[in-house]
Amino acid sequence: MEDLTTLLREAFDSVVAELDDEPVEPEPRGSRWRPAGVLVGAAASVIALIVGLIAVSSPDDSRPVTTMVPGDEPATPWMLPTALPDGYELAGVSSARDIAPEAVTSERWVRHEDGLVTAVIDVRSGLFIDEPVPDVDDPSGRRVRVRDQSAVMVSDASRGSSRRWVRWFEAGRWRTVQTDGVDATSTLTWADALVLETDDRLGIDRLASPIGFELVHEQRTAAGEADPAVFLSVAPTTFDGTGEMHVAIRLADGPIDVHVAPEDERRQIGGSDYSIAVDDGGESPYVEVSTVRDGALVSVMGAVPIDTALSVASSLEPVPVDEARGAQEQAVERARARALVDEATLDDGRRVSVHSSRTDGAPDTLCLDGATPACGRLYTDELDDSSELERTFIVDDGWYVIGWYPDDFGPFPIEAIDPDTPAHVEAADGDAGWFVGAAVAERAQGVEVLRPNERGKLVPVSIRPPERFWP
Amino acid sequence: MAAVVDPSTTFEQLYQRERQPMVRVAYLITRSRPLADEIVHDAFATLLERWDSVGAPGGYLRTVVVRAAVAARRREWRRPPLTDPVVADAPSDVEDIKVALGTLPARQRAALVLRFYLDLPFEDVGAALGCPAVTARSLVHRGLDTLRKELR
Numbered sequence: 282m283e284d285l286t287t288l289l290r291e292a293f294d295s296v297v298a299e300l301d302d303e304p305v306e307p308e309p310r311g312s313r314w315r316p317a318g319v320l321v322g323a324a325a326s327v328i329a330l331i332v333g334l335i336a337v338s339s340p341d342d343s344r345p346v347t348t349m350v351p352g353d354e355p356a357t358p359w360m361l362p363t364a365l366p367d368g369y370e371l372a373g374v375s376s377a378r379d380i381a382p383e384a385v386t387s388e389r390w391v392r393h394e395d396g397l398v399t400a401v402i403d404v405r406s407g408l409f410i411d412e413p414v415p416d417v418d419d420p421s422g423r424r425v426r427v428r429d430q431s432a433v434m435v436s437d438a439s440r441g442s443s444r445r446w447v448r449w450f451e452a453g454r455w456r457t458v459q460t461d462g463v464d465a466t467s468t469l470t471w472a473d474a475l476v477l478e479t480d481d482r483l484g485i486d487r488l489a490s491p492i493g494f495e496l497v498h499e500q501r502t503a504a505g506e507a508d509p510a511v512f513l514s515v516a517p518t519t520f521d522g523t524g525e526m527h528v529a530i531r532l533a534d535g536p537i538d539v540h541v542a543p544e545d546e547r548r549q550i551g552g553s554d555y556s557i558a559v560d561d562g563g564e565s566p567y568v569e570v571s572t573v574r575d576g577a578l579v580s581v582m583g584a585v586p587i588d589t590a591l592s593v594a595s596s597l598e599p600v601p602v603d604e605a606r607g608a609q610e611q612a613v614e615r616a617r618a619r620a621l622v623d624e625a626t627l628d629d630g631r632r633v634s635v636h637s638s639r640t641d642g643a644p645d646t647l648c649l650d651g652a653t654p655a656c657g658r659l660y661t662d663e664l665d666d667s668s669e670l671e672r673t674f675i676v677d678d679g680w681y682v683i684g685w686y687p688d689d690f691g692p693f694p695i696e697a698i699d700p701d702t703p704a705h706v707e708a709a710d711g712d713a714g715w716f717v718g719a720a721v722a723e724r725a726q727g728v729e730v731l732r733p734n735e736r737g738k739l740v741p742v743s744i745r746p747p748e749r750f751w752p
Numbered sequence: 753m754a755a756v757v758d759p760s761t762t763f764e765q766l767y768q769r770e771r772q773p774m775v776r777v778a779y780l781i782t783r784s785r786p787l788a789d790e791i792v793h794d795a796f797a798t799l800l801e802r803w804d805s806v807g808a809p810g811g812y813l814r815t816v817v818v819r820a821a822v823a824a825r826r827r828e829w830r831r832p833p834l835t836d837p838v839v840a841d842a843p844s845d846v847e848d849i850k851v852a853l854g855t856l857p858a859r860q861r862a863a864l865v866l867r868f869y870l871d872l873p874f875e876d877v878g879a880a881l882g883c884p885a886v887t888a889r890s891l892v893h894r895g896l897d898t899l900r901k902e903l904r
Contacts, residue, residue, distance in 0.1 A: 285849075285896060285903075286868055292849040293869040297776045300785065435786065567857065 357509040358577040359605040360597040373514035374609035390494035400462035526583035550595045616656035623711035627718040651676035684717040781821035791820045818880040825858035852902035860895035
């Protein structure tokens with residue numbers, strides 16, 4: 282066999298060649314997009330009114346109830362596990378806002394059979410794409426008529442399920458009906474039956490109560506607004522680089538991945554329906570367990586057994602913010618009590634430290650002191666063969682990027698910072714390595730420092746805020 | 753390095769220049785044309801919102817596309833192996849690799865695309881994936897190791 286990397290390049294070129302041979306514009310949303318249209322749409326969406334919508338659960342009915350609260354901020358969906366698997370601890374509690382790049386309204390209807398989701402209908406409308414639908418000629422798409430409008434239906438059967446999109450432009454907004462587990466005729470029927478809220482530019486297009494379906498959520502999002510989300514880290518108390526879980530909790534008013542799947546890919550626990558996705562392409566299958574509970578979409582992710590992730594997901598309960606804050610403080614104290622690998626004091630007087638929770642003593646946790654100290658543990662995908670640590674913190678209302686590099690890496694001068702970062706960057710020597718500390722603007726993409734690569738050449742390296750959603 | 757963008761480049765010019773290359777990258781990771789189109793669309797939309805504040809729009813765009821593609825790939829529901837139709841006159845080794853690529857975890861697959869399709873240095877592979885260069889190197893090596901095992 283030829284050199285593997287050469288063959289790999291040939292394989293990529295071959296795949297791309299097939300892509301380039303395909304007719305373009307197979308998917309309604311992407312295909313109708315044009316820069317000029319986006320500019321108009323974005324400008325329009327910026328001035329859209331902000332109307333909050335909170336989905337809450339009625340204690341007498343498991344079906345989510347929507348409550349309109351004009352002008353209110355959506356509540357942060359604080360939740361904590363009431364029990365953890367043996368040998369696990371809560372390693373982090375934080376919240377952040379998702380990004381909502383455009384004004385979108387939507388509703389989702391789900392059909393259950395024997396407690397399992399068998400079909401989904403999504404209805405969305407947005408200002409973002411505001412051009413007429415062009416003619417397309419794509420094998421996966423066909424032109425249809427919806428509500429006396431020209432529309433395009435695209436079917437995607439490549440994922441083992443039957444997903445369909447119908448999109449058309451009507452009354453100043455792009456309208457989309459997306460189905461999974463629903464045949465083409467029924468999809469068009471639902472699209473025809475849509476009731477448009479044309480008087481309210483953020484009005485929600487409504488289905489006329491499709492028989493057998495249950496409304497599980499609806500959403501109004503103004504441009505640039507984002508709902509707060511909660512993120513938890515659940516990790517083995519004695520960490521050997523594997524087995525951690527990441528929990529994301531969002532208000533259930535965003536896109537929810539409810540898939541139509543065989544029975545063995547769903548579980549019911551305590552009256553809640555859990556979907557289980559497994560990325561089993563690697564040596565350690567990556568599990569994602571999702572459910573909608575108490576008005577929130579909950580996802581637990583990690584390279585762990587399904588039952589382990591399910592036990593965490595099913596134990597999550599809403600808590601007051603003070604309780605969540607207390608849990609975070611306890612997690613920080615536990616981290617700071619770990620074996621100290623290195624420490625230093627930055628010029629501004631803040632103490633930074635590196636700790637280890639690993640059985641082999643390797644560093645995996647960075648801490649930053651302040652009135653509200655913070656610690657961050659790095660996990661399997663971030664650690665790998667690396668011994669350097671980089672983490673972003675929010676301490677005393679400020680954002681800090683902290684990096685620690687073992688002596689093998691330096692210390693080296695910091696010569697570059699991101700131009701979008703109107704803040705200082707400084708370095709401090711510890712006994713075992715050196716620290717970089719940078720205060721960054723909330724929206725900054727990170728900072729850049731010069732660091733030697735494996736050949737000793739200094740190259741700029743970006744230190745970016747961690748991803749809030751595990752990729 | 754991040755894609756170099758002349759400061760005078762307009763959003764529309766960047767769109768014209770980078771859309772198709774980014775669709776290819778997203779497609780190599782997700783193996784779904786509709787998904788790739790949507791990811792790139794969303795990435796441009798996100799970039800547009802931050803156009804005035806992003807210092808390196810090319811690199812930012814690539815990062816958003818790659819991370820969204822990795823996330824989308826991971827969200828896929830027990831997706832069948834990402835295989836391609838066999839092309840009769842293509843070398844069998846290449847076809848074997850295309851089949852084996854479908855078995856890789858999302859981040860390894862993305863790392864290989866960035867390294868061997870875009871020919872990026874490990875620093876930029878790491879920047880796009882949100883990890884240090886050494887981690888990117890590890891992901892690439894693990895991806896190659898997995899491919900070798902699959903091809904035995």
